[in-house]
Amino acid sequence: MSKRRIIPVVVGLAVIGAVVSWLALRPAGGAAGLIEASGTVEATEADLGFQAGGRVEQILFREGDAVPAGAVVARLDAAELRARLAQAQAAEAAAGALLEQLEHGARPEELQQARAVADVARERLEDARRNQERTRKLYEGGAASREQMDQVTTAMQVAAAQDQQARDALRLVQAGPRSEQIDAQRAGARQAGAAVAQARAALDNAVIRAPFAGVVTVRHREPGEAVSPGLPVVTLMNPADRWVRIYVREDQIGRVSAGAPATIRSDSDPSRSIPGRVSFIASEAEFTPRNVQTTEERVKLVYAVKVAITGDAGRLLKPGVPADVTLQPAAK
Numbered sequence: 001m002s003k004r005r006i007i008p009v010v011v012g013l014a015v016i017g018a019v020v021s022w023l024a025l026r027p028a029g030g031a032a033g034l035i036e037a038s039g040t041v042e043a044t045e046a047d048l049g050f051q052a053g054g055r056v057e058q059i060l061f062r063e064g065d066a067v068p069a070g071a072v073v074a075r076l077d078a079a080e081l082r083a084r085l086a087q088a089q090a091a092e093a094a095a096g097a098l099l100e101q102l103e104h105g106a107r108p109e110e111l112q113q114a115r116a117v118a119d120v121a122r123e124r125l126e127d128a129r130r131n132q133e134r135t136r137k138l139y140e141g142g143a144a145s146r147e148q149m150d151q152v153t154t155a156m157q158v159a160a161a162q163d164q165q166a167r168d169a170l171r172l173v174q175a176g177p178r179s180e181q182i183d184a185q186r187a188g189a190r191q192a193g194a195a196v197a198q199a200r201a202a203l204d205n206a207v208i209r210a211p212f213a214g215v216v217t218v219r220h221r222e223p224g225e226a227v228s229p230g231l232p233v234v235t236l237m238n239p240a241d242r243w244v245r246i247y248v249r250e251d252q253i254g255r256v257s258a259g260a261p262a263t264i265r266s267d268s269d270p271s272r273s274i275p276g277r278v279s280f281i282a283s284e285a286e287f288t289p290r291n292v293q294t295t296e297e298r299v300k301l302v303y304a305v306k307v308a309i310t311g312d313a314g315r316l317l318k319p320g321v322p323a324d325v326t327l328q329p330a331a332k
Contacts, residue, residue: 033255033329034326034327034328034329035248035252035255035256035326035327035329036324036325036326036327037246037247037248037305037324037325037327038246038322038323038324038325039244039245039246039247039307039322039323039325040244040245040320040321040322040323041242041243041244041266041309041317041318041319041320041321041322041323042242042243042244042245042319043237043238043239043241043242043243043319044212044237044238044241044242045217045235045236045237045238045319046211046212046214046235046236046238047232047235048073048074048208048210048211048232048233048234048235048236049208049227049229049230049231049232049233050074050076050205050206050208050227050229050230050231050233051205051229051230052076052202052205052206052229053226053227053228053229054076054077054078054206054226054227055076055077055224055225055226055227056074056075056076056077056221056222056223056224056225056226056227056233057075057076057077057078057223058074058075058223059073059074059219059221059222059223059233059234060072060073060074061073061216061219061234062216062219063216063217063218063219064215064216065215065216066213066214066215067210067213067214067215067216067236068210068213069210069211069212069213070209070210071209071210072207072208072209073208073209073210073216073233073234073236074207074208074221074233074234075206075207075208076206076207076227077206078203078206081199081202081203081206082203084199084202085196085199085200085202085203087199088192088195088196088198088199089196089199091192091195092189092192092193092195092196094192095185095188095189095191095192096189096192098185098188098189099182099185099186099188099189102181102182102185103182110173111173114166114169114170114173115170117166117169117170118163118166118167118169118170120166121159121162121163121165121166121167122163122166122167124159124162124163125156125159125160125162125163127159128152128155128156128158128159128160129156129159131152131155131156132152132153132155132156135148135149135152136149208233208234210236211236212236212238212240213238213240214236214237214238214239215236215237215239216234216235216236216237217235217236217237217319218232218234218235219233219234220232220233220234220235221233221234237319239315241308242308242309242312242317242319243276243279243306243307243308243309244264244276244306244307244309244317244323244325245304245305245306245307246304246305246307246325247302247303247304247305248302248303248305248327249300249301249302250285250300250301250302250303253281253285253303253305255329256278256281256303256305256327256329257278257281258278258279258280258281259277259278259279260277260278260327260328260329261275261276261277261328262275262276262277262278262307262325262326262327262328263275263276263325263326264276264307264309264317264323264324264325264326265323265324265326266316266317266321266322266323266324267321267322268316268321269316272316274309274311274312274316274317275310275311276307276308276309276310276311276325277307277308277310278305278306278307278308278327279306279307279308280304280305280306281303281304281305281306282303282304282305284303285301285302285303286301286302286303286304287300287301287302305327307325307327
């Protein structure tokens, strides 16, 4: 073989060797060192149920319906709860009225009546004393019998007891209720108010409200069904909090940083790129989950990475949809 033929062969082999070396030593990933991985779209979901059991009266949304934040999603039959609230409110009103009466003391009419009763009792006592004195003189002169004397003495004693009772009643009316009695009634009024708050809370718990703006993904129950406390009635998905969970190899995780931009594509529309960003990087490695297809990949140590979906207003990426993610590696 001539030297002219050997030189091109050697040059060709050198070029091939250089290309093979570059392919073997270049960073894994896509073009320009990008990191590519596949995962599944996930989203925040809440299973909404009642805190108390009962019969479902109304469910206002169906599967696929958009629900504003704070909107009423479902109601229980609350007839009994409303009756309990009315009963508690009536008891609270009665306790408050009695407390107000005790704090204000006796009314002027009651004080006037007590004074009138005391005056009458005093006059009867004076009459009894005068009658007793006259009868005593007659008895000493022999003009009255012993029986008559005993009768007027007993009448005077009864009148004295009635006078004392009337004067004691007048003092109680003038002094007003005891402080201990007022304190006890204040506690009773607070207890009645707490019962109202408890009944109102039970009535509020008979309503499910959306904790965030979302979409109903599952309607577990229908009106008329009986439910237990905490049993899911509807499942609400938050479309504003969706992400793709991917797994990055141990030798590439150092090139991924929180907040790094990402591009997401799905099989439903491969031509469309949806922006995202890295929102979470696991702090500990794990073996690749079993749902990865190849045995080679399953035995590798990887790190879980969440890529938040930031630009999918049309909700192309739905939970459960497979997606391909391209990460922009961190600058060295």
